[in-house]
Amino acid sequence: MKLSVVIVNYNVKHFLELCLCSLYRAIDQLPVEVFVVDNASSDGSLEYLTPRFPKVNFIANKENVGFARANNQAIAVAKGEYILLLNPDTVLGENTITDCLDFMENNPDVGGAGVKMITGDGSFLPESKRGFPTPMTSLYKLTGISKLFPNSHRFGKYHLRYLNENQIHSVDVLAGAFMFLRKSALDKCGLLDEDFFMYGEDIDLSYRITKAGYKNCYLPFPFIHYKGESTKKNSIKYVRVFYEAMMIFFRKHYPHYGIFFAFVVKSGIYLRALLAVLNRIFLKLFTYTRKSDLSTELCFLVLGSERMISEVQELCLRNGLKGKHRYEVANEELHPDGHLDIQYAGNEFTHIVYDRDTYSFKKIIQLISATQVTGVELGIYSVQTGVLVTPKKVINETIVFK
Numbered sequence: 588m589k590l591s592v593v594i595v596n597y598n599v600k601h602f603l604e605l606c607l608c609s610l611y612r613a614i615d616q617l618p619v620e621v622f623v624v625d626n627a628s629s630d631g632s633l634e635y636l637t638p639r640f641p642k643v644n645f646i647a648n649k650e651n652v653g654f655a656r657a658n659n660q661a662i663a664v665a666k667g668e669y670i671l672l673l674n675p676d677t678v679l680g681e682n683t684i685t686d687c688l689d690f691m692e693n694n695p696d697v698g699g700a701g702v703k704m705i706t707g708d709g710s711f712l713p714e715s716k717r718g719f720p721t722p723m724t725s726l727y728k729l730t731g732i733s734k735l736f737p738n739s740h741r742f743g744k745y746h747l748r749y750l751n752e753n754q755i756h757s758v759d760v761l762a763g764a765f766m767f768l769r770k771s772a773l774d775k776c777g778l779l780d781e782d783f784f785m786y787g788e789d790i791d792l793s794y795r796i797t798k799a800g801y802k803n804c805y806l807p808f809p810f811i812h813y814k815g816e817s818t819k820k821n822s823i824k825y826v827r828v829f830y831e832a833m834m835i836f837f838r839k840h841y842p843h844y845g846i847f848f849a850f851v852v853k854s855g856i857y858l859r860a861l862l863a864v865l866n867r868i869f870l871k872l873f874t875y876t877r878k879s880d881l882s883t884e885l886c887f888l889v890l891g892s893e894r895m896i897s898e899v900q901e902l903c904l905r906n907g908l909k910g911k912h913r914y915e916v917a918n919e920e921l922h923p924d925g926h927l928d929i930q931y932a933g934n935e936f937t938h939i940v941y942d943r944d945t946y947s948f949k950k951i952i953q954l955i956s957a958t959q960v961t962g963v964e965l966g967i968y969s970v971q972t973g974v975l976v977t978p979k980k981v982i983n984e985t986i987v988f989k
């Protein structure tokens with residue numbers, strides 16, 4: 588077995604269906620096994636996905652055991668020469684797996700590789716390439732100095748913004764959303780540390796891979812990850828969980844820095860949490876939020892087959908979406924530049940919706956990456972499922988917010 592793919596799912600069945608569809612196109616004819624570990628989802632994920640993907644090895648947990656432990660469950664029985672840890676809210680191009688395999692085969696000193704992650708509006712996710720959160724790097728991030736000098740080799744080490752995102756680089760940290768790992772490296776450094784429940788396990792594993800004598804590499808292969816939309820980085824919960832994970836990493840790998848430095852970092856964590864609380868209170872007290880009217884606010888530019896267009900029109904009618912949608916019969920062969928060939932005002936549409944049967948995932952990723960209009964997000968529709976997936980909403984019989 589060349590590759591084992593492991594995906595941990597929790598209540599995102601429609602995103603995972605899209606992810607698996609793109610994955611199976613990417614592994615066509617390759618010796619690959621796929622594991623989905625479900626962390627006690629309550630949205631009917633297993634009932635929905637099992638008949639649609641009979642080749643997937645589903646592992647059903649009775650409780651949410653966390654990201655690290657769930658991945659380890661599958662890795663323990665995986666037979667692949669390589670292990671890919673993949674998030675469920677992701678979309679791969681048809682060439683992503685083969686490109687990564689070729690790179691790993693030709694670079695035996697590399698223990699793990701990550702890719703160029705973009706959000707649903709085509710924006711680059713800076714966590715695609717990161718440095719280790721050493722005490723000083725963490726301090727620069729906590730105090731906001733890294734934001735003031737993002738391209739500094741000294742202050743900007745956390746997100747390594749001074750490295751060209753379109754070139755291959757040796758980096759410290761691989762993102763947990765896509766970790767292409769050499770199994771022999773895992774055998775040397777161990778599996779994911781289960782002390783990390785939701786964040787930080789990717790940083791810890793990346794650190795141990797380098798300590799085992801391997802390199803981690805960033806590969807500029809574009810890949811959609813909806814995390815940018817789903818993670819509320821200003822929320823109190825995110826700040827608390829993320830920085831608590833950083834404290835676990837700090838205590839584990841930098842214990843020699845002493846009590847005083849630990850106090851400084853911990854104080855920074857509590858300060859960030861306090862700022863998150865104050866920010867939320869301020870927004871509630873002093874800002875007016877207009878009640879959202881999705882019936883007119885959502886406005887689609889739809890490109891696909893006649894059948895797909897007809898189904899999306901019906902979907903909009905059923906959900907009362909009365910925006911000024913525009914429909915174009917299009918496919919990759921006749922209209923390779925997709926929406927980039929269509930003239931429209933910058934704020935005319937909220938979403939560009941593609942038919943995943945008339946456009947390849949590789950082409951869709953390429954087109955959304957090239958979009959110059961800010962605030963326009965990607966939608967992907969399937970005539971097989973009748974579901975439209977966008978970064979924040981899933982639309983089928985009803986609108987479901989992620």
